[in-house]
Amino acid sequence: MTYQSITVEQRDAVTLITLNRPQALNALNSKVLEDLIAAFAAYQADDGQLCAVLTGSGDKAFAAGADIKEMSEKQAADFYLDDFFAPWTSEIVKKTRKPWIAAVNGFALGGGCELAMMADFIIASDKAKFGQPEIKLGVAPGMGGSQRLTRAVGKSKAMEMCLTGRMMDAEEAERANLVVRVVPHETLLDEALKTAKTIASMPPMASIANKEMVNAAFESTLDQGLVMERRIFQILAASEDKAEGMSAFVEKREGQWKGR
Ligand code: CO8
Numbered sequence: 001m002t003y004q005s006i007t008v009e010q011r012d013a014v015t016l017i018t019l020n021r022p023q024a025l026n027a028l029n030s031k032v033l034e035d036l037i038a039a040f041a042a043y044q045a046d047d048g049q050l051c052a053v054l055t056g057s058g059d060k061a062f063a064a065g066a067d068i069k070e071m072s073e074k075q076a077a078d079f080y081l082d083d084f085f086a087p088w089t090s091e092i093v094k095k096t097r098k099p100w101i102a103a104v105n106g107f108a109l110g111g112g113c114e115l116a117m118m119a120d121f122i123i124a125s126d127k128a129k130f131g132q133p134e135i136k137l138g139v140a141p142g143m144g145g146s147q148r149l150t151r152a153v154g155k156s157k158a159m160e161m162c163l164t165g166r167m168m169d170a171e172e173a174e175r176a177n178l179v180v181r182v183v184p185h186e187t188l189l190d191e192a193l194k195t196a197k198t199i200a201s202m203p204p205m206a207s208i209a210n211k212e213m214v215n216a217a218f219e220s221t222l223d224q225g226l227v228m229e230r231r232i233f234q235i236l237a238a239s240e241d242k243a244e245g246m247s248a249f250v251e252k253r254e255g256q257w258k259g260r
Helices: 030-045 068-072 076-081 086-093 111-118 133-137 145-153 155-164 170-175 185-200 204-219 222-237 240-250
Strands: 006-011 014-019 051-056 061-063 100-104 107-109 121-125 129-131 181-183
Touching (some): 100 185, 145 155, 181 185, 222 240
Parallel strands (some): 100 121
Antiparallel strands (some): 006 014
């Protein structure tokens, strides 16, 4: 598959996807969306790929937002009739059952912040900056910012960020639980790939199951989530990898995973 606006590499069992429009600070246009949908679908379909990392090219930005130049020509009816922005969640978030990490290397603004928050977690460079500045354009978040940011950092901070458009630096983002950790800029990719490699070394079915369980905490009541957790646990208990994982522990050796 040839991509125009991203690059995709496989590093053993880890897929590295890089937004590649550095001249536009990796702004997210229709082509980026099309490429990302294809890249995530290929990652999901490849049994040999067990974790993915998404990052931005260049030194300045993960993604500085949805492409304002592309959107400025559109009318309200275009946004509404096309259900603009919907595929980011329906085609990428919902269909990617395997884990993926956002490695945020600079500005993650508007749609860029929203894309990072679609990942299972974010590792940030110490140069990263997060924000939802859409209000300054006379609009508001459209790819999940008002919902995912609020769930991540709580109402007060999300509200202030959306109402003022101010940016949060990496340190504040870590304190606010938006990112899992902050690392020196130069080491970001290595750190993200190292974490991805650890995830890729885990039993693949249990990896998907753990992701599904944690996500359920955001979309169900506590009782529903607890029932779902137990049911998934019970399914995993019947897997070949459970038998192998427990034998490997008792026999003091590494597990050899079948993925079922
Ligand atoms: N879309 C398109 N191009 C962009 C974007 C963007 N979001 N961000 C930066 N660029 C382009 C610039 O236009 C510039 O291109 P050129 O050289 O051709 O003029 C190039 O990237 C470099 O940018 P700057 O010269 O501005 O770089 P600076 O270092 O001076 O500033 C900033 C960096 C602060 C990140 C600045 O570029 C900026 O504020 N960008 C916009 C951030 C933003 O507002 N993001 C939210 C976008 S809206 C969104 O994501 C949700 C949908 C809202 C709907 C809107 C309907 C109209």
